[in-house]
Amino acid sequence: MANFFLDNKDIQFQLQHPLMRKIVELKERGFAEKDKYETAPKNFEDAMDSYLRVMEIAGEVAADVIAPNAEGVDHEGPRVVDDHVVYASGTRQNLDAITAAGLGGITLPRKYNGLNFPLVCFVMANEMVARADAGFENLWGLQDCAETLNEFGSEELKMKYLPGVAEGETWAMTLTEPDAGSDLGAVMLKAHWDEAKGTWLLNGVKRFITNGDGDVSLVLARTEEGTKDARGLSMLVYDRKSMAVKVRRIENKFGIKGSPTCELVFTNAPAELVGDRKMGLIKYVMALMNAARLGIGAQSLGLCEAAYHEGLKYARERAQFGKAIINFPAVYEMLNNAKARIAAARALLYETTRFVEIYKQYEHISHERELSAEERAEMKFYSRLADAFTPMQKLFLSEYANSIAYDMLQIHGGSGYMKDYPIERIVRDARITNIYEGTSQLQVVAAINHVTKGTYLSQIEAYEAETLPASLEPIRKKLAAMKAEFVKMVTKVEGIEAEHKGEGFKDFHARRLVETAGHIIMTWVLAKEAAVLPEDYTLQLDTFVLIAEAEVAKAAAAIEASKWEDIALYKTILKEAE
Amino acid sequence: MKKEFKIVVLAKQVPDTRNVGKDAMTPEGTVNRAALPAIFNPEDLNALEAALRIKDKYPGSTVTVLSMGPHRAAEVIRDAMFRGADGGVLLTDRKFAGADTLATSYALSCAARKLAPDMIIAGRQAIDGDTAQVGSQVAEKLGWPQVTYAEEILDLDEKGMTIKRRLENGIEVVQSPLPLVVTVNGSAADCRPQNARRIMKYKYALIPTEAAAEPASLAAEMTAKHDYLRIAEWGADAVDPDPSQLGLEGSPTKVKKIENVVFQLKESKCLQCTDDEINTLIVELLETHTLG
Numbered sequence: 115m116a117n118f119f120l121d122n123k124d125i126q127f128q129l130q131h132p133l134m135r136k137i138v139e140l141k142e143r144g145f146a147e148k149d150k151y152e153t154a155p156k157n158f159e160d161a162m163d164s165y166l167r168v169m170e171i172a173g174e175v176a177a178d179v180i181a182p183n184a185e186g187v188d189h190e191g192p193r194v195v196d197d198h199v200v201y202a203s204g205t206r207q208n209l210d211a212i213t214a215a216g217l218g219g220i221t222l223p224r225k226y227n228g229l230n231f232p233l234v235c236f237v238m239a240n241e242m243v244a245r246a247d248a249g250f251e252n253l254w255g256l257q258d259c260a261e262t263l264n265e266f267g268s269e270e271l272k273m274k275y276l277p278g279v280a281e282g283e284t285w286a287m288t289l290t291e292p293d294a295g296s297d298l299g300a301v302m303l304k305a306h307w308d309e310a311k312g313t314w315l316l317n318g319v320k321r322f323i324t325n326g327d328g329d330v331s332l333v334l335a336r337t338e339e340g341t342k343d344a345r346g347l348s349m350l351v352y353d354r355k356s357m358a359v360k361v362r363r364i365e366n367k368f369g370i371k372g373s374p375t376c377e378l379v380f381t382n383a384p385a386e387l388v389g390d391r392k393m394g395l396i397k398y399v400m401a402l403m404n405a406a407r408l409g410i411g412a413q414s415l416g417l418c419e420a421a422y423h424e425g426l427k428y429a430r431e432r433a434q435f436g437k438a439i440i441n442f443p444a445v446y447e448m449l450n451n452a453k454a455r456i457a458a459a460r461a462l463l464y465e466t467t468r469f470v471e472i473y474k475q476y477e478h479i480s481h482e483r484e485l486s487a488e489e490r491a492e493m494k495f496y497s498r499l500a501d502a503f504t505p506m507q508k509l510f511l512s513e514y515a516n517s518i519a520y521d522m523l524q525i526h527g528g529s530g531y532m533k534d535y536p537i538e539r540i541v542r543d544a545r546i547t548n549i550y551e552g553t554s555q556l557q558v559v560a561a562i563n564h565v566t567k568g569t570y571l572s573q574i575e576a577y578e579a580e581t582l583p584a585s586l587e588p589i590r591k592k593l594a595a596m597k598a599e600f601v602k603m604v605t606k607v608e609g610i611e612a613e614h615k616g617e618g619f620k621d622f623h624a625r626r627l628v629e630t631a632g633h634i635i636m637t638w639v640l641a642k643e644a645a646v647l648p649e650d651y652t653l654q655l656d657t658f659v660l661i662a663e664a665e666v667a668k669a670a671a672a673i674e675a676s677k678w679e680d681i682a683l684y685k686t687i688l689k690e691a692e
Numbered sequence: 693m694k695k696e697f698k699i700v701v702l703a704k705q706v707p708d709t710r711n712v713g714k715d716a717m718t719p720e721g722t723v724n725r726a727a728l729p730a731i732f733n734p735e736d737l738n739a740l741e742a743a744l745r746i747k748d749k750y751p752g753s754t755v756t757v758l759s760m761g762p763h764r765a766a767e768v769i770r771d772a773m774f775r776g777a778d779g780g781v782l783l784t785d786r787k788f789a790g791a792d793t794l795a796t797s798y799a800l801s802c803a804a805r806k807l808a809p810d811m812i813i814a815g816r817q818a819i820d821g822d823t824a825q826v827g828s829q830v831a832e833k834l835g836w837p838q839v840t841y842a843e844e845i846l847d848l849d850e851k852g853m854t855i856k857r858r859l860e861n862g863i864e865v866v867q868s869p870l871p872l873v874v875t876v877n878g879s880a881a882d883c884r885p886q887n888a889r890r891i892m893k894y895k896y897a898l899i900p901t902e903a904a905a906e907p908a909s910l911a912a913e914m915t916a917k918h919d920y921l922r923i924a925e926w927g928a929d930a931v932d933p934d935p936s937q938l939g940l941e942g943s944p945t946k947v948k949k950i951e952n953v954v955f956q957l958k959e960s961k962c963l964q965c966t967d968d969e970i971n972t973l974i975v976e977l978l979e980t981h982t983l984g
Contacts, residue, residue: 152918153892156910167895168888175885216888229888 116181118242119173122419123650124457125238127643128464129165137232137468138162140475143482151224165235171215172239179211180246187247187372188539197360199327199374208250212243213282221261226276233471234464237412241463244416248543249372251413253325258405259285259332263351265478266389266398271351275330283329287402288352288378290322296556298334298395299344303380305335314350316383319362324550326376327361329354332402333385334394347394350385358383369542404500406551407508408470411463414508414515414547417540418459421515422452424537425522428530439525448521454657455518459511461639462632466503473497499573502564506632509557512547519544555625562624565604570631571597577638582645585652589641592659593634596666600630603673614678622681626669633662696752697848699743700807702800702814702827703736703757703772705765709819717950723820732768735815737883739876742845743813744776744884750848754778758803760788760796766899769923773894774886779920781807782899785927790940793821797829798942802931804834811853812873816841824875831873838873839866843880899925 119125138161145161147154155161183204190202201209212218220236222228229235236258244251260279264272279285294300303318316335320326331352338346352359358381365375389398426449429440439445476485476493485493519541523530530537548554564570574597582590604627611620637659644651707728709716715727740757747753757772757780759765769780783803791799804812812831817824824840831838839855843863847854852869858877896911898921903912915921928938936942963969977983 153889155892156914160910163895164892167886167891171886171888171891211885214887215885216890229892 115174116177117170117173118176118181118245118419119169119238121173121177122242124460125169125241126166127647127650128234128238128460129162129169131464131468133468133472134162134232134234137234137471137475140472140479141230141232143479147224147230154224154230165231168217168229168231169235169238169242172217173242175211175215175217176242176246180208180243180250183208184247184250184372184539185536187249191371192364192374194361194364197362199325199361199364199376201374202372205250205253205372208247209254209282209284212254213280216280218257218282219260219276219279221258222264222276222279226264226272227280228276233408233474234467237408237463237467240409240412241416241419244413245420246416247372248413248417248420248540248547249370251416252370252373253284253328255409255413256285256287256325256328258409259287259330259402261405262332262398262402263388265401265474266349267351271386271388275351275353278329284325286323286325286328286331287406288320288323288326288331288333289399290320292319292321295322296553298399299347300342301334301336301347301395303333303335304339305333305337305348305350305385306339307337311384313384314387316350316352316358316380316385318380320376320378320380322365323376323378324373326378327354327359327374331359332388332398333380334399335385337387337391337394344395345392347396347399348391349388349394349398351388352380352383352385356384367546369539369545371542403551404470404504407504407557408463408467410547410551411466411507411511414511414544415456415459415463417515417544417547418452418456418511418518421519421522421537421540421544422449422456424535424540425449425452425518425525428522428526428535428537432527432529445525448525450657451661452518452521454654454661455514457643457651457654458636458640458658459507459514461643462503462507462636463511465639466500466507469496469499469503473500498569502561502569502573503635505552505557505560506564506570506628506635508552509548509554509561509628510632510636512544513554515544515547558625558628561628561631562620565624565627565631566608566620570635571601571604574600574631574634574638577635577642580642582641583648585648586641586645586655589637589644589655589659592663593637593641596630596634596637596663599666599670600627600634603627603630603670606673610678617678617681619678619681622684623673623676626672630666630669633665637662695750696754697746697750697811698807698809699746699753699755700804700809700812701736701740701743701755701757701772701777702812702830703740703759703768704733704815704818704820705730705759705761705768706733706818706820707731730764730767732771733815733818733820735817735819735876735878736768737815738878738880739813739815739874740772740775740777741881741883742842742874742876745881746845746848747776756780756807756809758800758807759783760791760799760803763899763901763925766902766923766925770894770897771886773897774891775884776887776890779897779923781924781926783926783931784899784901785929787928787935787938790943791938792943792945793823793825793829794944795938795940795942797826797833798937799928799931799933800826801830801833802933803926804830806931810870812836812871814873814875816875816877827873827875834871834873836871836873837868838875839868840875842874842876845874894921897921897923899923901925 138158148156187202187204192199192201219228220231221233224230240255257279260276291301305314305316308315333350333352335350336346337348360379362377362379429445430438432439473493473496523537523541526537607620607623640655640658644655707723707725708731718724743755747755755777757769757777759768760783766782788799814827828838841857842855843858844856846856852867854867857864858879896914898911898915903915
């Protein structure tokens with residue numbers, strides 16, 4: 115009986131964070147439902163006890179059911195039968211098992227049959243499911259769309275659609291079209307109000323839709339005839355029971371093959387409006403995307419963990435030159451770096467999750483009652499941090515999933531290139547994480563403002579204000595040096611940007627700046643963990659700080675040497691003939 | 693046609709003998725329970741799943757877990773409740789102590805008689821004793837038909853049950869009237885996982901002894917408030933037994949000696965890797981029924 119929760123002390127530790135007390139208090143509204151529902155917690159300890167038990171089941175289902183099915187699902191894949199998706203047999207088993215375990219609707223309110231658990235638990239379940247099979251996590255994790263409906267939908271819509279999540283209904287986030295990918299403002303799928311039928315009807319084509327034939331779909335569509343940009347788009351919810359959307363084909367993908375990526379044809383498909391017209395992209399998709407980016411962070415981390423275990427196992431078993439290959443510096447360095455980066459990545463993922471959670475809970479509460487001035491200030495504070503940390507964690511974790519999977523395959527040598535070991539699937543599955551829900555390049559675009567507006571810097575200063583044990587003083591010194599570098603880099607880039615407006619100097623160095631902030635922040639969050647549990651985190655911290663210092667030095671050197679004329683040098687490629 | 697069934701599942705808390713270390717046995721040759729984690733006997737989980745499938749199909753049916761053991765065995769009843777059982781009875785009393793399979797079966801049959809179910813479903817055998825005797829003996833004591841090695845319950849109505857049995861040389865489909873005892877193989881469907889909502893509802897379920905041990909706990913407070921959180925705890929007197937058939941006194945089994953069995957190579961044969969030699973070997977193995 116394997117268990118991806120019990121075998122991972124680091125995941126368990128994330129549930130013990132001091133902010134959990136505040137999170138649970140907010141989520142449970144001071145335990146207001148304790149006498150209303152048999153399943154509601156009576157106090158903080160009671161709630162934590164339930165989270166632990168339920169995460170243990172998630173770990174068991176992931177390890178015992180989903181992981182063993184991963185290879186078969188990757189091989190079999192979904193197919194289209196009579197215009198609809200039929201999942202691989204293993205996918206069906208996974209869905210049945212996870213639903214039987216009651217893991218649907220983790221964060222939804224009890225009123226809609228949810229568990230009313232904090233987002234931390236949902237992210238955690240996603241991480242463990244992704245470690246078992248990232249492709250399955252891709253479609254199961256889409257239930258976070260339900261959270262968006264919970265946030266913006268009418269009570270009637272919520273009563274209609276949310277309880278199904280607990281029964282295992284799957285969701286889709288139906289945004290992309292052939293000519294509207296990263297630029298969603300160009301979406302053309304038409305929605306018109308049919309007075310006779312008293313409903314919105316959808317007509318058009320969507321492409322690259324994960325789980326496009328799911329039970330419930332949130333669809334971005336153009337409700338305002340004649341418009342061409344984001345302001346004409348609204349969000350609608352489509353119920354698969356109408357059977358008015360055909361799956362034209364399923365993409366033949368490189369990885370996450372168990373997750374059906376659909377091309378959809380809408381023909382007078384009835385749909386209901388979510389929230390206000392014209393707010394589809396501007397407000398609701400942004401919320402959806404932010405939630406999804408956290409989901410991809412969890413998926414990426416699950417992949418890192420899976421890859422690391424495969425690499426470690428192979429390095430111990432495989433002998434060359436008379437000893438297990440783990441004994442060679444080239445191999446143990448890769449493993450050690452992977453382990454340290456996973457610890458830092460996990461610290462960043464859950465730090466982000468806590469920020470998102472607190473701000474979201476205040477937002478929900480603000481619909482129930484007026485917030486106090488203090489609460490409003492806190493909501494604003496955490497909302498800003500969530501905005502800054504969400505793209506940063508997506509950037510780092512998805513890139514880590516790729517580089518760790520790459521290194522762990524490298525440890526396998528030629529065998530890793532064969533289908534005989536799971537690592538080749540992990541490499542393929544990881545490759546999408548830094549592309550979808552916004553490429554790494556777009557995460558940088560979202561994050562760079564927080565470099566220039568100082569969100570990261572002020573959070574680094576907040577970490578500096580916390581006390582660390584004396585044993586971590588050397589780390590604090592290193593962090594101070596890295597921060598000084600960061601400030602210097604930002605000053606130089608902003609200086610040249612101001613002198614040469616519109617030349618794109620800041621954009622050119624944006625990734626270096628964001629990553630530098632990220633390396634410092636990850637070292638900090640890991641140091642805070644090492645302060646609580648030195649025996650578990652000191653080694654990873656000592657390794658990670660070396661990685662961070664090297665990366666920061668590299669970025670600093672690049673910016674130090676860079677002149678604004680370099681932009682012209684790099685732009686010569688634009689004139690290159692094909 | 694009857695739509696509701698009353699089902700009793702026999703479950704045992706056992707030491708996890710699947711990963712044993714060197715301290716798994718005491719010098720006296722009995723299982724060192726302290727060194728091994730206590731788990732739900734695996735085939736009893738298959739039995740529970742069979743029962744829960746009947747409950748799924750015939751809503752209103754009830755699944756009651758019956759276990760005999762020390763107080764901590766209440767844990768298996770809670771576990772079963774997390775997976776879908778309605779409740780349970782823990783048979784616990786010093787008078788039951790030292791029971792072999794015969795005395796255990798007798799005590800369980802007395803309790804089962806009191807519960808008066810339509811059927812009893814049990815695992816084929818427990819991984820500590822590996823006797824596969826208890827389920828069958830309970831049937832004998834009750835005078836009910838028994839179906840062993842069950843893999844799947846194919847059909848059920850008020851008159852009887854159709855069961856697929858997994859035997860060494862194939863499968864057999866049998867019918868039996870109710871009430872009956874079914875013992876289920878490990879090859880039957882795996883038990884469903886614990887369910888998050890049921891965990892939150894039932895995690896404070898206690899036997900009275902547990903509640904009395906920590907009267908100020910939230911669990912004890914909750915148990916006092918809600919019927920569904922009370923797991924029944926029956927002593928010997930509750931099942932009205934013949935005292936001479938209980939515990940050590942009712943157990944004719946005496947362990948005389950424990951021997952370690954070491955498989956030894958008695959004769960060996962060296963084969964060349966040719967088609968002829970391999971053919972000869974296959975024919976020989978078929979004749980001795982080692983293969984096929």
